[in-house]
Amino acid sequence: MPGAGGFTFAEDPGLAAPEARLIWHAELDPGTLPVIALPADPRDPDSILVERIVPWLTVAVDPAGHEHAVLSDGWHHIRLDIEQGRLAGAAAVLLHYRLHGLASAEARLLPLRRLIDLCRHGRFARSLFPRDPRIERGIAMLRVHDALGEGASQREIGMALFGAERVAMDWNHRSDSLRSRVRRLVREARAMARGGYRHLLHDRG
Structure with a gap:
């Protein structure tokens, strides 16, 4: 559960902002993608090779054993909640995305496109991360x-x-x-x- 700050897991407050890897609780980050991660054949075109996303991946485990992950370069982020299975330590995974409803699904479509693009091209696409005017x-x-x-x-x-x-x-x-x-x-x-x-x-x- 989130603490007073709203993080599932708190980052070291002494780190500079670009170095911090914040994992916001899903209740506060509507773009969090809930997924099921199943072991996969690395040759499967639908699978994600975990080693390719490791440079941006931070994973923390809650008391119930569920993983909470963020993919971030310090400026952009993609949040995942692994409701079943494991991402850390896996060679390749097949992700099942838990989308439902209208508003809830709509909030997660852009993060899903960002994840797919990152896995395919190995960078955070500027076109998918428009500058926040605030x-x-x-x-x-x-x-x-x-x-x-x-x-x-x-x-x-x-x-x-x-x-x-x-x-x-x-x-x-x-x-x-x-x-x-x-x-x-x-x-x-x-x-x-x-x-x-x-x-x-x-x-x-």
């Missing part, structure tokens, strides 16, 4: 959260984000737009830290 704002919120933790004032946060010259010119401007922008970022950063981050994977397009 990245820049998310980074700004992380910076604001860190600054708040260091005791920075809103004006100091504004200087860090937009530069001292702009703050000097616009901070006390009649429109109050710059200060309002910083206040919104502060509110959003605090809301995200209180648990709003759990909705990030659900909300992505």
Whole structure:
């Protein structure tokens, strides 16, 4: 079950983001592919040769013995929950994908295409991982959260984000737009830290 952070298994918090291999709980990551992994003949064109995906594969096992896996290069990820069978240590597996319904299946179609493409071509296809337009704002919120933790004032946060010259010119401007922008970022950063981050994977397009 997920802990307070929402991970099935927590990663070392000291790792830089591109080095971390986060395994989000399936309840928080609607793109998680539930699969059955059966031993397969490596010559079967439907089989996956596990050694070919090992460079990106991280597997953790829960107390019930089920594997939870992520394929990631630090920037892209594909989540698998192995409901039956094993992926780690296998030479080749035949995956049975557990899809059902309309909305639930739709959320997993793109991750399935990503998995198939990765297994065929050995790279994460850019065309299947469109840039999330919320990245820049998310980074700004992380910076604001860190600054708040260091005791920075809103004006100091504004200087860090937009530069001292702009703050000097616009901070006390009649429109109050710059200060309002910083206040919104502060509110959003605090809301995200209180648990709003759990909705990030659900909300992505």
